[in-house]
Amino acid sequence: MSSVLPGNPGATRECPHCRETILVSAGVCPACRHYLRFDASTDSSQAPPATPLRIEGSIRHPADGEPWEYTVIVSIRNDRNVEIAHKLIGVGAMNPNEQRTFTLSVEAVPAKAKGFRKGGTRH
Numbered sequence: 777m778s779s780v781l782p783g784n785p786g787a788t789r790e791c792p793h794c795r796e797t798i799l800v801s802a803g804v805c806p807a808c809r810h811y812l813r814f815d816a817s818t819d820s821s822q823a824p825p826a827t828p829l830r831i832e833g834s835i836r837h838p839a840d841g842e843p844w845e846y847t848v849i850v851s852i853r854n855d856r857n858v859e860i861a862h863k864l865i866g867v868g869a870m871n872p873n874e875q876r877t878f879t880l881s882v883e884a885v886p887a888k889a890k891g892f893r894k895g896g897t898r899h
Contacts, residue, residue, distance in 0.1 A: 785801075785887030786799070786887075787799070787800040787801075788800060791805040791807060791808060791810070791812070792812070793805060793808050793810040794807050794808035794810070796808070798812075801885075801887070801888070806883070825883035825884060825885045826883070826884045826885070827881055827882065827883055827884075828882055828884055829880070829881065829882040830879070830880070830881040830882075831879070831880045831881075832877065832878070832879040832880075833877070833878055834875055834876065834877040834878070835870075835875065835876055835878075836873070836874070836875040837870040837871065837872050837873060837874050837875070838872065838873075839872050839873050840872060841872060843869050843870060843871050843872070844869065844870045845867070845868070845869050845870075846867065846868055846869070846870065846876070847864065847866075847867050848864070848865040848866045848867070848878060849862070849863070849864055849865065850862075850863050850865055850880065851863075
C-alpha cells in the first residue's frame with residue numbers, strides 16, 4: 777500500500793473484491809472491473825482516460841519443436857532509471873502452432889487533490 781495520504785495523487789488502497797492494490801481515486805477496479813462506488817456528479821462529467829502507451833504483440837510457436845513456456849513480467853522505472861515496481865503477470869505454455877497475443881496499456885487521468893503541487897509525482 778502507498779505511504780501517500782488518502783486524497784493525494786498516487787494514494788492506493790486494496791480492492792474489496794479482488795484484493796489488488798488500486799488507486800484511491802478509482803471508481804472501477806482496473807483488475808477485476810467491479811464498481812467501487814457510485815458518484816453521479818463525477819461519473820457523467822469525467823472524461824475517459826487517456827492511453828499514452830499501448831503495445832500489442834503476438835507470438836506463434838513454430839509447427840515443429842517442443843512446447844514453449846513463457847513468463848509475462850512488467851516493470852516500471854522512474855526518470856532516474858530506478859525500478860519502482862516489478863510484477864509477474866502470468867505464466868503459461870504453448871504447443872506447436874499455438875499463438876498468444878499480449879497487450880500492455882497505460883491509462884492516465886488528471887489527479888484531483890487538494891494541495892497537489894503541479895509537476896509532483898509519487899515516485
